[in-house]
Amino acid sequence: MDCIFCRIVAGKIPSDILYQDEEVVAFRDINPQAPVHLLVIPKKHITYLADLTEKGTPLVGHMVSVANQLAKREGISESGYRLVINCGQQGGQLVPHLHLHVLGGRQLSGHLG
Ligand code: 5GP
Numbered sequence: 163m164d165c166i167f168c169r170i171v172a173g174k175i176p177s178d179i180l181y182q183d184e185e186v187v188a189f190r191d192i193n194p195q196a197p198v199h200l201l202v203i204p205k206k207h208i209t210y211l212a213d214l215t216e217k218g219t220p221l222v223g224h225m226v227s228v229a230n231q232l233a234k235r236e237g238i239s240e241s242g243y244r245l246v247i248n249c250g251q252q253g254g255q256l257v258p259h260l261h262l263h264v265l266g267g268r269q270l271s272g273h274l275g
């Protein structure tokens with residue numbers, strides 16, 4: 163198993179896990195780009211968002227729902243936050259295991275890339 167995030171799911175790499183259920187795990191990003199920077203990932207290894215078919219829609223919906231709940235818990239729900247999924251090389255995806263970034267706690271730039 164050489165996927166970093168699969169290793170986090172398996173508990174083989176320590177991480178600051180905030181939430182988990184049968185489908186997803188959420189933890190703090192090791193190199194935060196904002197005061198709140200969380201990652202929500204599926205437990206199942208999916209490399210790219212682009213690999214998902216229509217069948218993946220409930221999973222992505224659940225990831226967004228978990229992100230919303232954690233944003234509330236982190237106190238950024240009212241001030242605002244950003245959800246980002248990078249896909250592939252030009253999308254800036256460095257870790258090849260699907261993940262949703264939750265960023266907030268400061269004014270984020272209007273630039274998206
Ligand atoms: P990407 O550029 O692939 O969308 O984002 C990958 C994110 O994973 C980066 O923000 C990076 O800081 C984070 N990351 C990479 N390795 C680890 C790790 O071992 N633990 C945690 N908590 N985050 C990681």
Ligand code: ZN
Binds near residue numbers: 165167
């Ligand atoms: Zn993986």
